[in-house]
Amino acid sequence: MAADELATLAALLADRSRARFLLALLDGRAWTSGELAQAAEVAPSTASEHLTRLVQGGLLVERRQGRHRYVQLAGPKQARLLEDLLAYLGPTDPPKPTLSASAANQALRRGRTCYDHLAGRLGVAITDAMAARGLLTEDLTVTDDGLTWLTDALAFTPPATRRPLARPCLDWTERRSHLAGAVGAHVCTHLRANDWVRRIGTGRAVRLTPTGETALRDLLGVSPPA
Amino acid sequence: MAADELATLAALLADRSRARFLLALLDGRAWTSGELAQAAEVAPSTASEHLTRLVQGGLLVERRQGRHRYVQLAGPKQARLLEDLLAYLGPTDPPKPTLSASAANQALRRGRTCYDHLAGRLGVAITDAMAARGLLTEDLTVTDDGLTWLTDALAFTPPATRRPLARPCLDWTERRSHLAGAVGAHVCTHLRANDWVRRIGTGRAVRLTPTGETALRDLLGVSPPA
DNA sequence: CCATCACTTCGGTGTACGCCGAACCGTCAC
DNA sequence: GTGACGGTTCGGCGTACACCGAAGTGATGG
DSSP states (O other): OHHHHHHHHHHHHOSHHHHHHHHHHTTSOOEEHHHHHHHHTOOHHHHHHHHHHHHHTTSEEEEEETTEEEEEEOOHHHHHHHHHHHHHHOOOOOSSOOHHHHHHHHHHHHOEEETTEEEHHHHHHHHHHHHHTTSBOTTSOBOHHHHHHHHHHHOOOOOSSSSOSOEEEEOTTTOSEEEEHHHHHHHHHHHHHTTSEEEOTTSSBEEEOHHHHHHHHHHHOOOOOO | OHHHHHHHHHHHHOSHHHHHHHHHHTTOOOEEHHHHHHHHTOOHHHHHHHHHHHHHTTSEEEEEETTEEEEEEOOHHHHHHHHHHHHHHOOOOOSSOOHHHHHHHHHHHHOEEETTEEEHHHHHHHHHHHHHTTSBOTTSOBOHHHHHHHHHHHOOOOOSSSSOSOEEEEOTTTOSEEEEHHHHHHHHHHHHHTTSEEEOTTSSBEEEOHHHHHHHHHHHOOOOOO
16 A cells, blocks of 8 residues: 555654754765764764664665765655655745854855755856756756757766756745756766865855856856855 | 754654545545545544644645535645655555456556546646647646647636646656646546546546547547557 | 774663544434 | 434553663774
8 A cells, every 4th residue: 555655754754853864964965873963963872773764764875884884865866855845844934043043044045055956046046047048948958059068068978867857956945946957966066076166164055166156157157146 | 943844744644544544635525534534444533633633734624514524635735745755655566466456556547636637647648648739848838829728728717826837747657747737737627527537436536438538539639548 | 902983782761642442522314 | 302423532552662871893093
């Protein structure tokens, strides 16, 4: 019965600590068990048990390395699941923006990674610019022009997998769709590889470097997000 | 914290009986408390408690009428949430198709309602036909031609709400996208209002009537789904 | 080798909650 | 009225599980 599977899946998410883990892992990086324990404010033993459950449930994959246990979202499918759930909870702006939280929030709103692609104002700006140039349609599929541009300007080669080239991902700070899928992921890696964009600290927030700023202006006419 | 809300939402779904309720309610109709209790094979008292939780959680709305309590999915947003989750669980063909289950499955695969629109081979066939005639783009947005066609042939008037006109919905039997959103809902009601399509028994399965078959052939060139 | 460190396993505790049957409360039909 | 019926409330039972600290394992680094 499909109901049982649905309930089992939901049960996997139906815990405060596990939900915190997953939200943290939405940055697409691999975290160690200890880091996650600290982030979720639980004992290492507790975290360990949660992680085995999440791995067994297929939401995470793990990689043991020395005395560390790295876990990561199992794939785009799992990331998408979380995005969908967050989109449902959706428009929940922080009720009481404290000062430091607000500063962190500012950075997050300006630009951040969303699993493997860019989100926030930066992500939306890039998406809009690509759409304005006819590289994407309005509903975020790649045009023919877009494909040649990606190949030429960004050294993109379409993967052989069944993963969709491009798809919209709902941004919960901007309440707008932005570019995800294989192309979204490629744009993100390309920008990070060229140091056009850099992580702020250890979180998901990113900022545009000066080089990146000029590069994006030349490439797409993107003006620096305010 | 977003994690808490995610966990709370998931907890609402993380129960066998509640999941059964929700799946049943995916047909978009209003069910009584007793019907659901029977469908999920729990005592009426148990069902009653579950329903209050689901209503409080915002997934269902209720309407008391005489000694009956009717519940229904709260809206398209909630239906979509369930569809997304099912899409994640996704390609789960029945492992051991028994004979009667298989017959019921055949009917479901042929055509059914999916919350408020049509799915199964019938839903996909209609979607494809509309796309082939240029009424929809490949990624299921309504073209200008499509809008005039909908107005003329199906007496469609775009609603004033923010609900998207058309959007893709992933079909888990066909593994294909089909037409959902306001247009999808309209197509479904129109076909049922004209008795082109009729429910089989009390479930979600539907079948094309002879009238509907010719009507769809004339209108869209849809040949009867095998 | 020994100490440290990241992580896991285990035992124990507390709580949440899914379930039922029995009693109860309106509504409807006669 | 009275009785049947749909639904709810309540008490009680059993289980699942989230959590922790303490003890154990295995890699790392002096």
